[in-house]
Each structure stands twice: as structure tokens, then as C-alpha cells.
Amino acid sequence: MNFQKPRGTLDWYGEPLAKFNSVADSLRVMANLYDFEEIVTPTFENLELFTRSVGESSDIVSKELYNFKDKSDRDLALRPEGTAGAVRSFVENKMFANKTGPVKLFYLLNLFRYERPQGGRLREFHQFGVEYLNAANPFNDVEAISFAHDILEFFELNKDVVLKINNLGSVAQRQIWMEELKKYFEQYKSELTADSLKRLEKNPLRILDDKVDGKKDFVLKAPKLSAYLSEEDKEYFNLILACLDNLKIKYEVDDSLVRGLDYYTGVVFEFVSNNPNLEGKSTLIGGGRYSNLVKEIGGPDYEGIGFAIGIERLIMALEASNYDFNLNSDLVAFIGCASESLTLLGLSAAKLLRNSGLKTSIEYGEYKKDRNAKLAIRNKAMFFIWIDDEGLKSDSLTVENLRTHQKETIKFIDLAQYLNEKYDEYMFSDEMINGNNNE
Ligand code: HAM
Numbered sequence: 001m002n003f004q005k006p007r008g009t010l011d012w013y014g015e016p017l018a019k020f021n022s023v024a025d026s027l028r029v030m031a032n033l034y035d036f037e038e039i040v041t042p043t044f045e046n047l048e049l050f051t052r053s054v055g056e057s058s059d060i061v062s063k064e065l066y067n068f069k070d071k072s073d074r075d076l077a078l079r080p081e082g083t084a085g086a087v088r089s090f091v092e093n094k095m096f097a098n099k100t101g102p103v104k105l106f107y108l109l110n111l112f113r114y115e116r117p118q119g120g121r122l123r124e125f126h127q128f129g130v131e132y133l134n135a136a137n138p139f140n141d142v143e144a145i146s147f148a149h150d151i152l153e154f155f156e157l158n159k160d161v162v163l164k165i166n167n168l169g170s171v172a173q174r175q176i177w178m179e180e181l182k183k184y185f186e187q188y189k190s191e192l193t194a195d196s197l198k199r200l201e202k203n204p205l206r207i208l209d210d211k212v213d214g215k216k217d218f219v220l221k222a223p224k225l226s227a228y229l230s231e232e233d234k235e236y237f238n239l240i241l242a243c244l245d246n247l248k249i250k251y252e253v254d255d256s257l258v259r260g261l262d263y264y265t266g267v268v269f270e271f272v273s274n275n276p277n278l279e280g281k282s283t284l285i286g287g288g289r290y291s292n293l294v295k296e297i298g299g300p301d302y303e304g305i306g307f308a309i310g311i312e313r314l315i316m317a318l319e320a321s322n323y324d325f326n327l328n329s330d331l332v333a334f335i336g337c338a339s340e341s342l343t344l345l346g347l348s349a350a351k352l353l354r355n356s357g358l359k360t361s362i363e364y365g366e367y368k369k370d371r372n373a374k375l376a377i378r379n380k381a382m383f384f385i386w387i388d389d390e391g392l393k394s395d396s397l398t399v400e401n402l403r404t405h406q407k408e409t410i411k412f413i414d415l416a417q418y419l420n421e422k423y424d425e426y427m428f429s430d431e432m433i434n435g436n437n438n439e
Contacts, residue, residue: 004126004381006123006194007117007118007123008009008115008121008122008123008124008313009123009124010121010122010124011046015327016315018325018327018329019306019315019318019325019399020126020315022327023155023311023314023315023318023325023328024108024311026154026155027108027128027309028108030147030150030151030154031106031130032400034104034143034147035103035104035105036105036106036130037106038105038106038107038108039086039089039105039106039107039111040107040109041079041082041086041088041089041102041107043078043079043084043110044076044077044079045076045077045078045084045085045088046074046075046077047065047067047075047076047077048075049077049084049085049297050065050079050084050172051117051400052297053083053084053087053261053263053293053296053318054081054084054261054262054263055203055263057198057199057202057203057206057262058203058206058262059227059260060080060081060113060260060261062198062214063114064080064113064115065077065113065114065123065238066078066112066375068082068106068349074182077111079111079112080111080112080113080126081111081127081129081278081308081348081437082107082109082129082131083129083131083261083263083293083304083308084109084293084297084304086105086131086306087133087203087293087294087297087304089370090131090133090294090299091294091298091299092106093281095133096133096134096299096300096302099134100139101134101156101355102129102133102135102168103132103134104130104131104132104133105130105131105133106127106128106129106131107127107128107129108126108127109126109127109129109192110124110126111124111125111126112124113125113126115293115391118162118281119316120278120280120281120310120312120313120316120361121280121281122213122312124312125311126312127308127309128308128309128311129306129307129308130147130306130307130308131176131304131305131306131394132144132304132305132306133294133302133304134300134302134303135303135304136303136306138236138240138243141240141266141267141289141305142240142244142363142431144246144287144305144306144307144337145163145165145240145244145269145287145307146244146247146249148269148285148309149163149247149249149273150287151309152284154269155314155317155318155323156282156321156323157273157284157317157318157321159322160273160275160317161271161272161273161284162250162251162252162271162272162316163244163249163250163252163253163269163271164209164219164253164254164269164270164271164272164273165228165241165244165252165254165257165267165268165269165306166252166254166256166257166267166269166435167225167229167233167237167259167260167267167268167270168231168264168265168266168268168288169225169228169229169230169232169265169266170186170232170291171229171265171432173185173226173228173229173230173233174205174228174265176228177205177225177228178203178204178205178361180223180228181204181205181207181222181223182201183209185200185204186200189276190401191216192207192213193212193213193217195210196210196211198219203262206258206260207219207222208222208258209258209259209260211254214256220256221230226255228300231341233266236266236267237266237267238383238386240267241253245303246250247274256290257269257270258381259286263290263292263293263296263383264288264289264290265289265290265291265292266288266289266291266305267288267289268287268288268289269287269288269307270285270286270287271283271284272284273317275307275317275320275321277316278313278316278317278320279365281316281416283310283313283316284309284310284314285307285308285310286307286308287305287306287307288305288307288374289305290304290305290306291304296370298430308436330359330379330380330382331359331360331361331379331380331382332353332358332359332360332382332383332419332423333350333353333358333359333360333381333382333383333384333385333419334360334363334384334385335349335350335360335361335362335363335387336366336369336372336373336375336376336386337362337363337387338363338367338369338387338388338389339367339388339389340367342366342387342388342389342392343362343390345387345412346362346386346387349362349397349412350385352415352416353415353416355416356417356419357420358416358417358419358420359377361381363375368381368387370386372386373386375401376402377402381402382401382402382403382422382423382426383399383401383402383419383422384399384400384402385398385399385400386398386399386400391409394408394411395411395413396409396411397409397410397412397415397416398410399418399419401422405427417425
């Protein structure tokens with residue numbers, strides 16, 4: 001029987017994994033600069049955590065959740081997103097105790113959604129996300145949005161990406177609007193899709209961003225939340241917009257942006273790519289404020305705000321913009337030995353070089369010099385080191401620079417220093433500095 005990976009999942013190895021790690025490393029550095037601490041929560045949680053937070057009427061819970069019973073009949077689910085687990089952990093571990101300001105957590109996790117798989121939409125995917133918890137100040141919203149913006153700027157994606165932003169208002173105001181929306185859509189019941197009809201009862205605002213109904217004329221003309229916002233809600237949103245103007249972060253206010261997760265209140269936002277290669281999976285970053293989630297999960301009355309970026313989508317966007325992932329991790333030295341008895345010496349040389357920080361590989365079982373040299377070239381080594389009996393007599397070995405084809409005989413004891421100097425010389429050469437190495 002031939003086994004294949006489940007639909008919508010990926011095996012990570014080789015260049016895609018190197019790209020993933022390069023992106024993940026940069027995101028971790030940025031999270032550290034913004035003073036976030038990493039959190040890793042369990043891959044599965046109690047099902048109820050997601051039904052309560054993300055919401056039963058959301059697609060993520062109603063259609064896409066991987067839920068199951070364990071052998072003790074507990075209802076569990078693979079995490080479809082990172083916010084609920086982070087908030088659960090914040091509450092369970094009382095991270096707020098002895099802390100005056102917000103608790104700032106970031107995560108880089110694999111997540112699971114039973115979606116129709118296609119490039120950029122997977123059943124197991126990864127997100128880098130951040131959460132500000134105990135963060136009621138609108139400047140936290142501004143910082144969160146500008147952090148997301150900084151990420152795209154770092155990856156040079158800003159020019160292709162639009163920030164869409166909306167204000168979902170306070171729970172009370174939104175409730176009034178939802179009632180009005182419900183009444184309004186009741187009149188058009190016969191024109192709604194089955195999905196929208198289900199949403200009509202529990203969460204009619206999701207009809208606004210429904211893929212099919214969202215484009216219908218009567219949906220476009222539905223009552224707008226902006227008409228129901230309180231003065232306080234409006235002031236809060238205007239402050240955020242003014243700050244974004246000040247920070248020269250461009251945005252589009254989009255009053256159909258409701259986001260697919262039920263926990264949002266206040267500001268919500270998405271960074272959407274207009275690169276044609278990403279059509280249909282163009283939302284790179286999604287986020288927003290959640291005023292009641294911490295309380296809903298059993299914690300204090302603290303507000304939170306956060307966002308998450310899909311790593312696979314980010315990589316797709318970067319590939320589409322010919323981003324240089326800087327995967328330059330060349331093999332520095334390739335060691336070949338003329339006989340089995342010399343292999344131990346080869347091993348000592350390899351250890352010496354690795355201990356001094358140089359990436360080194362050694363061949364076993366092939367003792368012909370020209371074959372070893374070819375292997376060194378095939379492995380893209382910078383230096384080919386050859387150990388033979390003649391060298392052994394004088395405690396030395398031959399080093400060939402595979403770029404210049406210069407050969408030198410080096411004393412065993414001087415090998416690490418010699419290669420380090422040559423490697424540094426190359427790394428700081430005009431060729432490297434002027435970027436001619438991006439082949
Ligand atoms: P989300 O909008 O559901 O938000 O997901 C955020 C990002 O994850 C999307 O913009 C997309 O890049 C990526 N993504 C989502 N689904 C898939 C998929 N099936 N395959 C590949 N990538 C995907 C959240 O998850 C919220 N928890 C974000 C948040 C954090 N809000 C507040 N804090």
C-alpha cells in the first residue's frame with residue numbers, strides 16, 4: 001500500500017522549509033523588538049473553547065473544525081486559530097497577576113481547518129500571530145496595526161497590499177444593528193443562500209461578507225453599522241484613523257469587513273494583497289479587537305487585540321514578488337580522504353572546522369580524488385579538502401578553493417584559522433557586498 005499525506009497538508013523539507021525558517025526567524029526577531037513573549041499552546045483544546053470564542057455560527061467552527069472524541073469521550077478539537085488558546089492560557093495561568101501593563105504574546109503555530117484545499121489554502125497551515133491582552137487603550141490598536149504594517153514593509157510587500165479597516169463598534173451598539181439587519185434580511189429570505197439563511201438567526205452580519213450574497217444589490221444596500229455607532233465608538237475609531245494618517249499608513253475603510261470570527265468588537269482589519277498570483281487567497285493578515293473574549297473564557301474583564309499572518313500565504317506573496325529569502329547557507333568545506341585509514345583524520349578535521357563555526361561535510365567510502373572533487377562541486381562547497389598519505393607525512397592537507405581553483409597545502413593545525421580567514425574574505429568581498437551572489 002502506498003501512503004500519501006492527507007489532502008491539504010504539506011511535507012516540509014528542502015528549499016520550502018528553508019524559506020519557512022527564514023521567514024519565521026525574521027518574524028521572531030520582529031516580535032522580540034516589539035517586546036512580545038512567545039507562547040506555544042496545545043495542538044488540541046476542548047471543543048467548547050472554540051465554539052464559545054470563535055463562535056458556533058462561524059465557518060471555522062460550523063464547517064471547518066477537526067473535532068473528535070478521545071478514548072474517554074471528551075470532546076476535543078484541533079486548533080483552527082491561535083487566539084482562543086492564547087487567551088485560555090493567559091486566563092488559566094493568571095498571566096495578568098502582578099502585571100500592570102498588557103501581556104504581549106506571540107505564537108508561530110500549525111493550525112487546522114477543513115477547507116477546500118488549493119495553493120495558499122490548506123487544511124494544516126501555519127500562522128504567526130500576536131495578542132495584546134489587558135489592552136483597552138486605542139494606541140494598542142494603532143501599535144498592532146502598525147506592527148502588521150511593519151512586517152509587510154520588512155518583507156517589501158507594502159506596495160502590493162491594501163489595509164482594509166472597519167469598526168464593529170461596542171457589543172451593545174452592534175446588537176441593535178444586528179436586530180435591524182435581521183429585520184431587513186427577513187424581507188429577502190427567498191433570495192438568500194442556504195448558508196446565509198442559517199446565519200440569519202445567529203449572526204446576520206456574516207451575510208455581508210458572504211462570497212455569493214455579499215455581492216447582491218439588496219445586501220450592499222443593507223443598514224450600515226456606522227449609522228448605529230455611539231459617539232464614543234466613533235471617537236475611538238477616528239482616533240485610530242488619525243494615528244494611521246500620522247504614521248503614513250494608508251488604509252481603506254470597508255464597512256463590509258466583518259471578519260469570520262465571532263469574538264471581534266471595535267476595530268477589525270485585514271491586509272489584502274492585490275498580486276494576481278494570490279487571487280482567492282489574498283488576505284495575508286487578519287486581526288482586530290476583542291472586548292469580551294477574556295471574560296467569556298473565565299478571566300477578568302480585560303480587552304485584547306491581535307492579528308495573525310498566514311506563513312504559507314506570506315511565502316507565496318514573497319515568491320510572487322521575487323523576494324530574496326537569503327538562503328545562503330553554503331557548504332564551506334567538503335573533505336575527501338584517500339583511504340579508509342585516513343578517514344579518522346578526516347573526521348578530526350571536520351570536527352575542528354565545525355567547532356570553529358564552518359559548515360562542513362565529509363565523504364566516506366569513496367577514495368578517488370577526482371570523484372571526491374566532483375562531489376564537493378555538486379554539494380556547492382567553497383573548499384575541497386583532500387587528505388592523503390603524502391600530506392599525512394608532513395601533517396598537512398591540500399585545500400582547493402573551488403571558486404578560484406587556487407590550491408594550497410596547509411598544516412593540519414592551521415586549517416580552521418586558514419578557512420575562517422578565507423571564508424570571511426569571501427563573505428566581505430565586493431562580489432558578496434554588491435549582491436552578485438543571488439544566483
Ligand atoms: P484569520 O483571518 O482566520 O484570523 O486568519 C489569519 C490569516 O491566516 C489569514 O489572513 C491567512 O493568511 C491565514 N489563513 C487562514 N486560513 C488559512 C488556510 N486554510 N490556509 C492557509 N492560510 C490560512 C485568525 O485566525 C485570528 N485568530 C487572527 C487574530 C489574532 N485576531 C486577533 N488576534
